[in-house]
Amino acid sequence: MALRCAAPGRVRWLARALAGSARLLPPPPAAAGPPGPARARPPQLSARFASSAGSGTEGPQRRVMVVRITSPFAWLRTRFYYLLIRLYFDQEFSIEEFTRGAKQAFSVVSKLLSQRKLDLLEELVSAEVLQVLKEKISLLPDSHRDALAADIDAIMYTTEGDVRIYYDDDGRKFVSILMCFWYLNGANLPDEVPGEAKVFQIVFGDENTKEKKHLLTANYEFQREFTEGAKPDWTITRIEHPRLLE
Secondary structure (H helix, E strand, O other), X not given: OOHHHHHHHHHHHHHHHHHOOOOOOOOOOOOOOOOOOOOOOOOOEEEEEEEEEOOOOOOEEEEXXXXXXXXXXXXXXXXXXXXXXXXXXXXXXXXXXXXXXHHHHHHHHHHHHHOOOHHHHOOOEOHHHHHHHHHHHOOOOHHHHHOOOOOHHHEEEEEEEEEEEEEOOOOOEEEEEEEEEEEEEOOOOOOOOOOOOEEEEEEOOOOOOEEEEEEEEEEEEEEEEOXXXXXXXXXXXXXXXXXXXX
């Protein structure tokens, strides 16, 4: 499906999936005030693959298995924040529903970045982040730009990295959730690209036909204002594709 035709409908769907709204808007201008808590680094993950025979196909197939390594303290901390969100901000908040919407948003945004269609991101990404992306995208080689795109079916693992609740000097309330994605991409990257977990050889059909995929990571932060009267829209305020978009 051509993304040029599908993007507007997807934008509306993303907004409903993330927050039940009609569209995503850039966040309000940042107000001077005490900074929020320091951003936590995305969780450390490891990966391995297991061979299995796929149903209806000949020859071995390889399935990527991503194993999350996290501390009980971090897990309890994020669950405590989800409880606070439901108690004081949004009684219908569900991290499962949010994650589904975030995956769809990541897939749409990463493809638009890869295609350099940044004008279509104005209602999805904050103005500050979008300005930085315009400068970086123009300098990327084609192979790195192709590696930004993540098909929804190629997302191997998704997890939350950090959750923040904070107020500005005007009393406005904000929630931000950092989501971390692992995805497979067949761009023509060199095997020694730093920062990757591994280059997986995925076999289709038989050993004579091989397709090489890269397992890459990306971090996207979603922010929403919960002040009374504010629009219930989530906006992407942070985009990181380590070793690709720096």
